[in-house]
Structure formats: C-alpha cells, structure tokens
Amino acid sequence: MRRLLAVFIMGALIIGGPVAADAQTAIIEEDMPAEGGFRRVVLVSGLEHPWGMVWLPDGDILITERPGRLRRVHAGQLVAAPIDGLPAVFAEGQGGLLDISLHPRFKENARLFLTYAHGRGSANRTRVATAILRGTLLEDLRVVFEVDTVKSGGQHFGSRMVWLPDGTMLVTIGDGGNPPVTHKGEWIRKQAQNKSSHLGKVLRIQDDGATPADNPFANAADAQTAVWSYGHRNIQGIVFDPLRNAVWASEHGALGGDELNRIQAGQNYGWPVVTYSREYVGAKKISDDTSRPGMQDPVVVWMSAIAPSGLTLYTGKPFPRWHGDLFVGGLRSQDIRRIDLDGDGRVRGQTSLRIGHRVRDVRQGPDELLYVLTDETDGSLIRLEPVADPQSPSAP
Ligand SMILES: [Ca+2]
Numbered sequence: 001m002r003r004l005l006a007v008f009i010m011g012a013l014i015i016g017g018p019v020a021a022d023a024q025t026a027i028i029e030e031d032m033p034a035e036g037g038f039r040r041v042v043l044v045s046g047l048e049h050p051w052g053m054v055w056l057p058d059g060d061i062l063i064t065e066r067p068g069r070l071r072r073v074h075a076g077q078l079v080a081a082p083i084d085g086l087p088a089v090f091a092e093g094q095g096g097l098l099d100i101s102l103h104p105r106f107k108e109n110a111r112l113f114l115t116y117a118h119g120r121g122s123a124n125r126t127r128v129a130t131a132i133l134r135g136t137l138l139e140d141l142r143v144v145f146e147v148d149t150v151k152s153g154g155q156h157f158g159s160r161m162v163w164l165p166d167g168t169m170l171v172t173i174g175d176g177g178n179p180p181v182t183h184k185g186e187w188i189r190k191q192a193q194n195k196s197s198h199l200g201k202v203l204r205i206q207d208d209g210a211t212p213a214d215n216p217f218a219n220a221a222d223a224q225t226a227v228w229s230y231g232h233r234n235i236q237g238i239v240f241d242p243l244r245n246a247v248w249a250s251e252h253g254a255l256g257g258d259e260l261n262r263i264q265a266g267q268n269y270g271w272p273v274v275t276y277s278r279e280y281v282g283a284k285k286i287s288d289d290t291s292r293p294g295m296q297d298p299v300v301v302w303m304s305a306i307a308p309s310g311l312t313l314y315t316g317k318p319f320p321r322w323h324g325d326l327f328v329g330g331l332r333s334q335d336i337r338r339i340d341l342d343g344d345g346r347v348r349g350q351t352s353l354r355i356g357h358r359v360r361d362v363r364q365g366p367d368e369l370l371y372v373l374t375d376e377t378d379g380s381l382i383r384l385e386p387v388a389d390p391q392s393p394s395a396p
Pocket residue numbers: 231259269270271274275296298
C-alpha cells in the first residue's frame with residue numbers, strides 16, 4: 001500500500017513471551033489515503049437514524065430505524081408505511097431498535113431477528129427477539145434472549161448479530177456505559193471482565209435463545225453459558241469470514257483506541273484492563289497497559305477514534321481489488337476503512353473510502369456492491385458502484 005502510516009509492534013516485544021508470528025498490532029495514528037474507483041449513489045433518503053439492514057430473497061431491503069421502526073425498500077423505493085408489529089423500544093441515546101438479521105432458513109420459516117434496547121432510563125438492557133414476516137406485518141414476536149445485567153443510561157447496547165456456519169448466532173453486548181455509570185459500587189464497564197455477566201461480551205446462542213452445549217464456558221461455574229468471548233467495550237460491527245474461517249469485530253474505544261479484533265472462542269480481549277483508550281473526561285489513561293499475557297491484542301488500533309459501526313467482508317467481483325478485504329464503517333471519521341488483508345488475515349494496509357456522512361452500517365448486497373447506511377436524522381442508503389480508476393491495474 002502507498003503511504004501506509006502504521007506502526008507495527010511485535011507482540012513479543014511487549015509481553016516478553018513466545019507469540020505467534022502474526023501477533024502484531026497495526027496502530028493507526030493518522031488519516032489514511034483515499035481509496036478510488038467507486039462512486040456514491042444515494043438510493044433512499046429520509047431514513048431516521050437507520051442502524052441495520054438485510055436483503056429479503058425477493059430483493060427487497062429491510063432497514064431498522066433506531067427510534068423503533070422497520071422500513072422496507074421495494075423496487076428501489078422506500079415504502080411509506082413502516083412494518084407493523086414491532087416491539088416497544090427504549091429509544092434514548094444509543095438505544096432503540098438496532099440490528100436485524102434473517103434466520104438461515106428464512107425461505108422456509110420467514111423468521112427474522114431484531115436486537116433492541118428495552119426498558120427505561122433507570123433500568124434497561126439489550127434484547128434479541130424473533131418474529132415471522134408476513135407482508136407488512138411481524139407476527140409471533142418472541143423475546144428469545146435478554147441481557148442478565150440491568151443498567152442505567154443510554155450507552156453501550158452493542159448489538160450486532162451474525163450467524164455462524166453451524167446455525168448458531170453471535171450477538172455483541174456492550175459493557176453498560178462510561179463512568180459515572182456504576183454497577184454494585186464500581187464502574188459498570190468492569191463487567192466486561194466478569195464472565196458471569198453478559199455485559200461487554202460476544203455471546204453465542206441458538207435460534208431459540210438457548211446456549212449451545214459446546215460454548216467455551218458452558219460448564220464453568222463462574223460464567224454465563226452464552227459467553228463466547230469477553231473483555232469488550234462496545235462492538236457494533238461483526239462479520240464471519242468464510243475465506244479464513246474467522247470472525248472479525250470492530251469495537252468502540254473511549255477517547256481513541258478503537259479496535260479491530262479477530263474473535264476466538266473463550267478469549268479475553270482486555271477491556272478495560274488493557275486498552276489504548278483514554279477517558280473522555282480529562283483524557284487520562286484508562287490503563288497503563290496495552291497488552292498482557294492471556295489477553296488478545298487487537299489487529300488494528302485507531303488512535304484517532306473513527307467510532308466504528310458496521311463491518312463487512314467483501315467477496316464480490318465488481319471490485320476485484322477489494323476481494324477478501326474488510327470494510328469498517330466510521331461514524332466519527334465519516335468514511336469506510338478498507339483493511340487490506342492477506343490470505344492468512346494479516347493486515348497489509350488501510351485506505352479510506354470517503355463518504356462524508358456518519359457511517360452506521362456497511363454491507364455487501366446480493367449484487368456484490370457495497371451498501372452504506374448513514375446515521376443522521378435524514379439518513380440515507382447509499383450504494384458504492386465501480387468507476388474507472390487510474391490507480392487500478394485493470395483500469396484502461
Ligand atoms: Ca481490546
């Protein structure tokens with residue numbers, strides 16, 4: 001990559017022990033060079049804080065709006081009436097109706113899944129619900145999972161969903177919020193290290209909300225059985241990578257210290273014991289340590305926060321240069337970061353797809369183009385389409 005301004009630090013130098021050859025962290029200190037070869041086409045506008053999207057088998061798109069509505073895009077047009085039958089949501093701060101996902105056997109059962117914030121300002125939590133989509137209506141709405149630990153305030157609900165090839169689902173849950181939010185007399189964010197709380201975790205559940213018997217802590221006395229990985233602050237991007245049989249997640253830090261992690265079952269990703277982040281108030285270091293034995297180092301750290309939300313792996317043909325790369329949405333950076341990966345998942349470089357709006361979600365559509373949701377009162381669905389790019393070796 002041209003002008004890759006990243007510092008690669010060998011994990012061995014930090015933790016002093018044997019590490020795998022690929023145990024390194026790309027620490028991004030500066031803006032990345034702009035990626036070319038695409039144009040932005042606004043397909044739909046007038047979406048109020050859109051958060052997640054999914055394609056139906058007929059090509060229609062369902063889009064969640066954080067205030068609590070589910071919208072349908074049919075034949076390229078936003079259907080005026082929202083879908084009926086949605087659950088009531090706690091729509092304050094970062095809360096509301098959040099992610100959406102189709103059951104792996106949607107064609108047979110018409111089941112979709114929603115995550116949302118439930119409750120009130122003084123007591124709320126993330127829920128996962130499922131319902132059957134019939135035309136303009138959700139039927140048989142059922143809550144299949146809810147976070148065990150009740151929190152206050154409007155921060156850190158997570159909550160992206162992704163299905164694994166075995167038919168189980170990963171769902172991301174935030175740490176409960178920044179100081180001064182407390183739980184049992186200490187900062188609630190410490191719950192990210194407490195395996196007996198769902199806060200600050202990636203969870204693995206079945207489609208009925210039960211926990212699979214082969215979860216890493218299924219038989220541990222001191223853990224919630226749904227825990228898949230822990231030590232997370234707030235993950236709003238997760239994707240399964242079939243090319244490398246890996247799970248990737250983008251995670252909000254506090255002031256600086258946003259992360260991309262390769263998520264492995266049973267592992268501790270450090271928050272808030274190890275982190276590059278600083279406190280919002282006073283910019284004080286949250287920890288003196290950025291790495292410790294027994295904790296997983298991030299693959300990428302953004303020292304100037306991009307505020308990552310939405311993550312996808314590009315596997316299409318229209319952008320051959322991007323094949324096998326990760327695309328990370330940035331709310332604060334108002335761009336999408338292309339993480340150029342080699343076949344083993346090592347970072348080769350990073351570029352910026354300038355969007356000019358807060359990016360809440362980025363996905364690959366069935367037409368193998370990239371689709372973007374912008375987090376605004378008048379938010380948009382944008383499609384990225386290829387154009388001739390002089391940088392591309394295949395360009396004329
Ligand atoms: Ca971490």
